Amino acid sequence: MLDIVLRSLWISGTATLLATAWGLPLALLLGLREFRGRRALLSLFHTLMGLPTVTLGLLLFLLLSSRGPLGPLHLLYTPSAMILGQALLVTPIVVTFLCEALERVDPSLRDLARTLGASERQASLAVLGEARRGAVLAVLASFNRAVSELGVAMMLGGNLHGYTRVMTTAIALETARGEVLLSLQLAAVLLALVFTLNLAVNLLGRR
Amino acid sequence: MKGRNLLPILLFLVLLLPALHSSLRGPGLRVATTTSLYDTGLLEELARAYREGGGGRVAFFPVGTGQAFLQARRGEADLLLVHAPAQEVEFVREGWGENRSVVACNFFVLVGPPGDPAGVENLPPLLALRRIAEAGGEGRARWVSRGDLSGTHLKENELWREAGYDPEDLRREGWYLETGAGMGQTLLVASEKGAYTLSDLGTLLTYLGRGLVNLRVLVRGGRELLNVYSAIPVNPERVRGVDGKGAGRFLEFLLSEEGQRVVGEFGVERYGEPLFLPAAEILRENSDPQLASWIREVALLEG
Numbered sequence: 456m457l458d459i460v461l462r463s464l465w466i467s468g469t470a471t472l473l474a475t476a477w478g479l480p481l482a483l484l485l486g487l488r489e490f491r492g493r494r495a496l497l498s499l500f501h502t503l504m505g506l507p508t509v510t511l512g513l514l515l516f517l518l519l520s521s522r523g524p525l526g527p528l529h530l531l532y533t534p535s536a537m538i539l540g541q542a543l544l545v546t547p548i549v550v551t552f553l554c555e556a557l558e559r560v561d562p563s564l565r566d567l568a569r570t571l572g573a574s575e576r577q578a579s580l581a582v583l584g585e586a587r588r589g590a591v592l593a594v595l596a597s598f599n600r601a602v603s604e605l606g607v608a609m610m611l612g613g614n615l616h617g618y619t620r621v622m623t624t625a626i627a628l629e630t631a632r633g634e635v636l637l638s639l640q641l642a643a644v645l646l647a648l649v650f651t652l653n654l655a656v657n658l659l660g661r662r
Numbered sequence: 663m664k665g666r667n668l669l670p671i672l673l674f675l676v677l678l679l680p681a682l683h684s685s686l687r688g689p690g691l692r693v694a695t696t697t698s699l700y701d702t703g704l705l706e707e708l709a710r711a712y713r714e715g716g717g718g719r720v721a722f723f724p725v726g727t728g729q730a731f732l733q734a735r736r737g738e739a740d741l742l743l744v745h746a747p748a749q750e751v752e753f754v755r756e757g758w759g760e761n762r763s764v765v766a767c768n769f770f771v772l773v774g775p776p777g778d779p780a781g782v783e784n785l786p787p788l789l790a791l792r793r794i795a796e797a798g799g800e801g802r803a804r805w806v807s808r809g810d811l812s813g814t815h816l817k818e819n820e821l822w823r824e825a826g827y828d829p830e831d832l833r834r835e836g837w838y839l840e841t842g843a844g845m846g847q848t849l850l851v852a853s854e855k856g857a858y859t860l861s862d863l864g865t866l867l868t869y870l871g872r873g874l875v876n877l878r879v880l881v882r883g884g885r886e887l888l889n890v891y892s893a894i895p896v897n898p899e900r901v902r903g904v905d906g907k908g909a910g911r912f913l914e915f916l917l918s919e920e921g922q923r924v925v926g927e928f929g930v931e932r933y934g935e936p937l938f939l940p941a942a943e944i945l946r947e948n949s950d951p952q953l954a955s956w957i958r959e960v961a962l963l964e965g
Contacts, residue, residue, distance in 0.1 A: 521854055521876065531854050609843075613851045616809055616833065616840030628842040632811040633728035 456637065460644055463621040466534055466608075467601035470541035471549075474601075475594055477542075478549030482593075483579050485550065486557030487565070497554060503547035508606030515540050516610050532613035537621070540607035545597035552596060556589020557582055592659050599652045603645065690719030691908040694739035696813050697844040699891060700724035702864035702937055704766075704928045705743070711924050712915050720912060724844075728811035734758060734894075737901040741909040742894040745813035747962045750892055758901065759894035764961050765916050766925045767890045767941040770817060771866060772881035773849075774858035779803050782858070787886045791825040794858050798837030804857035805832075808848050809840035813889075818860045821886060849875050862889055864929070864937040871933055890941060890961040917942045 485497055517523050519531040530536045560582050568578040583590065605623040612619030614628055622645045629638040699705060700722055709720040725733065727746045733739045735758055742759065744750060753759045772782065772790055780797035782790035797803035807829075808815035819829040832838045839857065841848045845865040852859040853875035863882075869875045881887070893913050898906035915921045922940035929937035941957055948954050957963070 520850075529854075532851050613847065613854075614842045615851070616842060618839070620842065624842075628810060631726045631729050632842075633726070633732045635732075 456640065458617070459620055459622055459625050459641065462534075462619075463602055463623075463645075466537050466621060467541055467598055470538045470601045471545060471594060471598040473538065473542040474546045474549045474597055478546050478553065478593075482550050482553035482557060483583065486554040487579055487582060497551070500547045500550045500554075504551055506544065506547065508544060508604045509610065510606075511540060511544055512606040512610030515543070515607070519611065531611065532615060532619060534612070534619055536611040537608055537619060540611045541601040541604065544604065544607055545601050548597045548600055549593050552593030553586075553590055556586040556593065559589065560585045588659055592656055595652050595656045595659075599649055599656070603649050690721050691741065691905060691912055692721055692723065692739045693741045693743055693912070694723045694725060694730035694733045695743040696727050696730065696745060696891075697724045697846070698812070698814055698862040698865050699743060699745070701844065701846055702868055702929070704864065704925065704938060707928055708916065708921065708924055711920065712912060715915065715920065717911060717915060718908060726810045726812040727816070731758075734896045735901065737896075737903045740896055740905045741912060742896065743891060744894070745889055745891045746816050747890065747892070747960065749816075750894060751962055753894060758897055760897050760906075762892050762894050762961075763913060763917055764941045764945060764957060764963070765891050765893045766938040767888060767944075767957055768863045768938050769883055770814070770860055770887040770889050771863055771879045772858065772887075773852070773861050773866060773877040774803075774880050775856040776876065776878045777856075778878070778880055779856075780858065783880045785881060787821060787881050787884060788825040790881045791821060791827070795825075795827060795832075798835060801837070804837045804839060804855055806848055806852040806855065806857045806859040807832075807838060807840045808845070808860075809842045810844070812844075814845060814860060814862060817889065821860070824886070849877065853877050867929065867933045867935075867937060885956045885960065888956050888960045890957055891938075892961060919943075 485493060515536070516531070518525050519528070519536055520526060521529075521531070530539070564585060565578045565582055568581045573581065603623065605627060608619075608621050608624050609627065612621065612624065614620050614624040620628070622641050626638050626641050626645070629635070629641070693705070695705060701724070705722050709722070712720060723730070723733065723739065727744045727749065730739070730742055730744050731749060731753055734742050734753075743765065750759075750762055754762055772787060774780070774782065780794045780803040782793045785793065794803050794805055798805060807818060822829050822832060833840060839851065839855065841851050845861060846869060848859055849861060849866065849869050851857070866877070866879070870877070893916055895906060895909035895913055896904045898904040922943040925938050926936055926940035926943070929935070939953070944950055944954050945957060
């Protein structure tokens, strides 16, 4: 059981890091620059936050299956496929939450930084530093969504024992097998984890 | 202002009424069954024929065999359609089920990558498994197990045991994968990983027919691979809220000439061969004594 919990943590953790890696530059662009279509892009990401996991799972399944365009990579039913799927799933959360945090920072801060001789890049980093609480919140919320979703994990991971079986897929399986006790234990761990993270998110958000 | 807000809500509620109505009416007869039986579409076909013949509505819960028994004990099913003879005998002996009737059968098949790296084509099933295990140890082959305690998984374990391997030990082998999922998903994984697996014929032909998997049937037929589906009405005296009468009526239909005709003809049109054999009729008329005796042995009918 411990290995399932650890696997969940590293797969969803890596997915969150990946999403942050490509979400951060996007958020800096969308949150701090003015350009045409910025609002449209922001609302697109906002809408994508509600993307059903099975829809994303299906799309990626078709892409990655051996007959799909990315079939030769042999990614389907591997942890890498799950990481990729979950990273894509939580990207809209990272981007939206980060943008909101960046927008809340007083715009004069950036001007101030620039008048003090900071480059555009340094000024952006200064704003990001000021929005760090919101940034942590974005990452936590993303991890929360990744670790508790079932659709992508099941469809792209295949729930292989000792390889791609994570908490959510194991809970679904053990219930189907009639091993309700193990399901309940896993569900308790997952709940504790998600509640703790949500509490943290809440406390951070309120301050 | 208030009236304007109320109107859409009222409209919404009116639109909800039909849905509400159908959910109050209940699902009809509740049949807990295995995914391998459900995925082929046979059950829907039987339910349609039953309804057209004046029977009621039938709802199927495709779950693993393990869960089907649990669901029945909790009073959430009226009839079981499963394929795990040892568990079925136990279920009836403990008084949860009334009796057991063989409804249909077919043969499990051993499938694998078209290249057949372990060289098992047309071997007897147990020898084929030993070859796969040897090739697996040398890194030339893989096996995908259902791992979900379904009837197919139990059969798989039984075959491995008869071949001289303990399935619990096999789980630790790198070449032995375990999906813990339904037959369809397991076939997809086997195809993707170039692995061997045990499949029921119905699901395999369905997936091959749709071009979803790149697998080949390597071993088929024989007593070891016979797959027998039985129906067990849940005992209404033991479990509360069970529709014993409805279950009896649907079971009668399944065993009737008409029901057996549907079983025996299902899939011929689409796959060129039947997916199931009308086992009840074969037993009744002894039309194929060899097969009939296999069915009795595998389904543990005498004992």
